[in-house]
Amino acid sequence: MAHAATHDHDHHGAPKGFFQRWVMSTNHKDIGTLYLIFSLTMFFIGGAFAMVIRAELFKPGMQLVQPYFFNEMTTMHALVMIFGAIMPSFVGLANWMIPLMVGAPDMALPRMNNLSFWIMPFAFILLLSTLFMPGGGPAGGWTMYPPLSLQGESIAYTIFAVHLMGISSIMGAINIIATILNMRAPGMDLLKMPVFVWSWLITAFLLIAVMPVLAGAVTMLLTDKYFHTNFFNAAGGGDPVLFQHIFWFFGHPEVYIMILPAFGIISEIIPTFARKPIFGYRAMVFAIASIAFLSFIVWAHHMFAVGLPMGAEIFFMYATMLIAVPTGVKVFNWVSTMWGGSMTFETPMLFSIAFVILFTIGGFSGLMLALAPADFQYHDTYFVVAHFHYVLVTGAAFSIMAAAYYWLPKWSGNMYSETWGKIHFWSSVISVNVLFFPQHFLGLAGMPRRIPDYNVAFANFNMISSIGGFWFGASQLIFLGVVIHCVFFSKKKAADRSWEGAKGLEWTVPSPAPFHTFDVPPVIHDDELAHGNTEH
Amino acid sequence: MTSGGIGRSVSAWAALAFALFGGTAWANPEPNQLNxxxxxxxxxxxxxxxxxxxxxxxxxxxxxxxxxxxxxxxxxxxxxxxxxxxxxxxxxxxxxxxxxxxxxxxxxxxxxxxxxxxDTTKSEMTIKVTGFQWKWRYDYVDYKGKSVDQVGFMSKLEETSDRTRQLKSNLDPDKIKVDGYNTYLLDVDKPLVVPVGTKIRFVIVGGDVIHSWWVPALGWKMDAIPGIVNSAWTNIKEPGVYRGQCAELCGQDHGFMPIVVKAVPKAEFEQWLATQEDEAKIQKAAQTAQTVPAQAPQG
CATH class of the missing domain: 1.10.287 (Helix Hairpins)
Known part of the structure; x- marks a missing residue:
């Protein structure tokens, strides 16, 4: 306590000035909030692009936009959703929750934390500004395959924005690793940490490993475009396929960067509402680590149709199929956690159950896509579009919504409206299936991805999909309403332990969590932890 | 429903049910096709x-x-x-x-x-496919061990579809039909003609950016990449018209470069090929006749 007393100038609570508090913040909770607000904003911007896409695809014929603008929309939708919505929201959750979960007073590197957030708005202003420039925004797909991407005039802006996002991600990852490895309270052993913390520790290593690879790939694009190098230019002795290898060496771990923290979130929420410890804690952690390892040796399954030698196709097919094993373990363990529990179905639990079912459907289509001969048909069709939206929307995005409902009481000190939360859930879960399930049929019937118009045979399912799209988009306005109501208007105060079955250090601090927590490391009682007794 | 209403939709579902359980092989996308x-x-x-x-x-x-x-x-x-x-x-x-x-x-x-x-060995003929923004080129390289003389052509979206797909054209995509089958965005000015019952090797390249040559009825797609020669094969069993599309984003008109493969009996194909070779010869002769006087004054 003497230590705390000598430093108590730092312990008065949040700074009063708006600029001081939010722009110059080094507080993990405020920076977490900034990340979450930023990613929600990007979610709506990226969603608006998706609405343009679904509106144009509502029926055959070109009604609304030029094909080039349509391509800008598909490209920007992906870049904004991946780098602007999904990734920053997981970083926001990490910022808020990791120090609370491991009993640390803040992130290990608080000033860097501020920088890694404040780079993001600039990166996205840069990226989005291209839409208003002559020549338009990037239109070669988020994968930026050359030579096509080099035909665009805005590629330099896109590349610089990607560089900034990469720097931000790497700094965030370093911060998270440093926090988890150095700042745990005494007694918070690695194998007693919440699965969410474990999932982020592994994700952070993935980020550090692959973001520089992406930076390298896009820098080579830049020099090919402006400095007459020929890395990817066949006429100059380069190889367009080389870009795809480098890109997907980043891209596949990137896919898991967007799903591993989701696994962590679900592994916290299901035990809480099943009132039963997670089944097979060690297996869950090991499964995340195995998936992370495998993610480095499967990249060419995105390239089965580029004409790889047969040996390579076989290797990447087998490696990809292997991922089904640890992923299966996770799903079986979640189901076993529910089995024998005492379940209630508040909104976070509903989103988590929907996650398990719908993510598994995305996993099934993933297994089918792994089979190279079948992929010769599926590749670059709506079947793939359906697959990755099942894992990213009903997977990653649903887990983020589940997390928001789960921890909002802790963040705001208020309970959200359970009725409206459930309305949001049911509206989302029905509409998202109306939106994406028919896309499986479209792909199998032969509709390619990234086309602005289609044959009349594809009309009905596209119309159904578009209706689901508008409905899903509108449903997210309910989410916005629930969050705003909870934070500013809700009269129902949250208890410190906001959920009956909730365990873990974050529930031992008051709701809302005070500006500074764990100034003195907490004394850990294994029974209070969600995963305190892992030997059973 | 785009137009035509419920009646058409019902008959389409009936056709689908027949296709699902009757075991018909679809050559081209059917309305409401599931599989x-x-x-x-x-x-x-x-x-x-x-x-x-x-x-x-x-x-x-x-x-x-x-x-x-x-x-x-x-x-x-x-x-x-x-x-x-x-x-x-x-x-x-x-x-x-x-x-x-x-x-x-x-x-x-x-x-x-x-x-x-x-395994592309033992193929009986070779066709070179080149992807361009935004059309395909087909060159017949050899047939039954004999090299083919100068048969090659561009194949692009046919005109009615092209007019209809312009922004706010107000033309009805439903009206574009061939043999009662809607071919909006799935028909070309000049299809690729191939024989049935023949193992055909395709060599596939990209002329400018990456494209992907995909006819679902043939069971595969293969990227057409500048600087790389990919190969794939097919052996079509039944005569028919098989339609496909470019499957790799290749720019603004990526959605508008369809592929049509017309599979005909061998005899018919040989006849067609001979006609094409003759035409190529005549064209070549006409070209030399034209270029010679043009060059003469200079020489």
Whole structure:
């Protein structure tokens, strides 16, 4: 306590000035909030692009936009959703929750934390500004395959924005690793940490490993475009396929960067509402680590149709199929956690159950896509579009919504409206299936991805999909309403332990969590932890 | 529904039901088609796809079934009391080993499919496919061991579709039909003509950016990449018109560069090829006749 007393100038609570508090913040909770607000904003911007896409695809014929603008929309939708919505929201959750979960007073590197957030708005202003420039925004797909991407005039802006996002991600990852490895309270052993913390520790290593690879790939694009190098230019002795290898060496771990923290979130929420410890804690952690390892040796399954030698196709097919094993373990363990529990179905639990079912459907289509001969048909069709939206929307995005409902009481000190939360859930879960399930049929019937118009045979399912799209988009306005109501208007105060079955250090601090927590490391009682007794 | 209304929709569903259970092979996308085409060629991933699909459906029923039973039986509102266990080595071994066995089975099937797909030897003819923004070029290289003389042409979206697909054209895509089948965005000015019952090797390249040559009825797609020569093969069993599209984003008109393969009996193909060769000769002769006087004054 003497230590705390000598430093108590730092312990008065949040700074009063708006600029001081939010722009110059080094507080993990405020920076977490900034990340979450930023990613929600990007979610709506990226969603608006998706609405343009679904509106144009509502029926055959070109009604609304030029094909080039349509391509800008598909490209920007992906870049904004991946780098602007999904990734920053997981970083926001990490910022808020990791120090609370491991009993640390803040992130290990608080000033860097501020920088890694404040780079993001600039990166996205840069990226989005291209839409208003002559020549338009990037239109070669988020994968930026050359030579096509080099035909665009805005590629330099896109590349610089990607560089900034990469720097931000790497700094965030370093911060998270440093926090988890150095700042745990005494007694918070690695194998007693919440699965969410474990999932982020592994994700952070993935980020550090692959973001520089992406930076390298896009820098080579830049020099090919402006400095007459020929890395990817066949006429100059380069190889367009080389870009795809480098890109997907980043891209596949990137896919898991967007799903591993989701696994962590679900592994916290299901035990809480099943009132039963997670089944097979060690297996869950090991499964995340195995998936992370495998993610480095499967990249060419995105390239089965580029004409790889047969040996390579076989290797990447087998490696990809292997991922089904640890992923299966996770799903079986979640189901076993529910089995024998005492379940209630508040909104976070509903989103988590929907996650398990719908993510598994995305996993099934993933297994089918792994089979190279079948992929010769599926590749670059709506079947793939359906697959990755099942894992990213009903997977990653649903887990983020589940997390928001789960921890909002802790963040705001208020309970959200359970009725409206459930309305949001049911509206989302029905509409998202109306939106994406028919896309499986479209792909199998032969509709390619990234086309602005289609044959009349594809009309009905596209119309159904578009209706689901508008409905899903509108449903997210309910989410916005629930969050705003909870934070500013809700009269129902949250208890410190906001959920009956909730365990873990974050529930031992008051709701809302005070500006500074764990100034003195907490004394850990294994029974209070969600995963305190892992030997059973 | 775009137009035509419910009656057409009902008949389309009836056709679909027939196609699903009657075992007809679809050559081209049908309205409301749910599943992958069986294809019209010797090599087809359809069986592989169906096996994988059913494996997934069965696992899905087991896993989701267990989940729903759990959600029903172990509710707090039914008075369920949470148990304490959180581990079972036996179960964990079972659900690690069982998937591995299923995967080995699938991998075995898929490896067979890949091996036969990769074998382009013993082909009886070669066609070179080049992707351009935004049309395809076909060059006949050889047929039955004999090289083909100068038969090659561009193949691009036919005119009615092209007019209709312009922004706010107010033209009706429903009206574009060939033999009662809607061909909006799926028809070209000059199709690729190939013989049936012949192993055809395609060599596929990109002329500017990457494209991908895909006819679902042939069972595969292959990227057309500048600087790289890819190869693939097909052996079409039944005469017919098989339609496809470019499958790799290649710029603004990526959605508007269809592929049409017209498979005809061998005799008919040979006749067609001979006519094409003759025409090429005549054209070449005409060209030399034109260029010679033009060059004369300079010389």
């Amino acid at each position: 992958m085409t069986k294809g019209a060629a010797e090599w087809s991933p359809y069986a592989m796809h169906m096996v994988a699909l059913w494996v997934c459906v069965v696992i899905g029923i087991v896993v989701f079934g267990a989940m729903f039973i759990a959600m029903f039986r172990f509710r707090k509102s039914r008075g369920a009391v949470a148990e304490k266990w959180s581990h079972s080595t036996k179960l964990e071994v079972v659900w690690t080993v069982l998937p591995v066995i299923i995967l080995i089975f699938l991998a075995h099937l898929a490896t067979g499919g890949l091996t036969s797909f990769a």
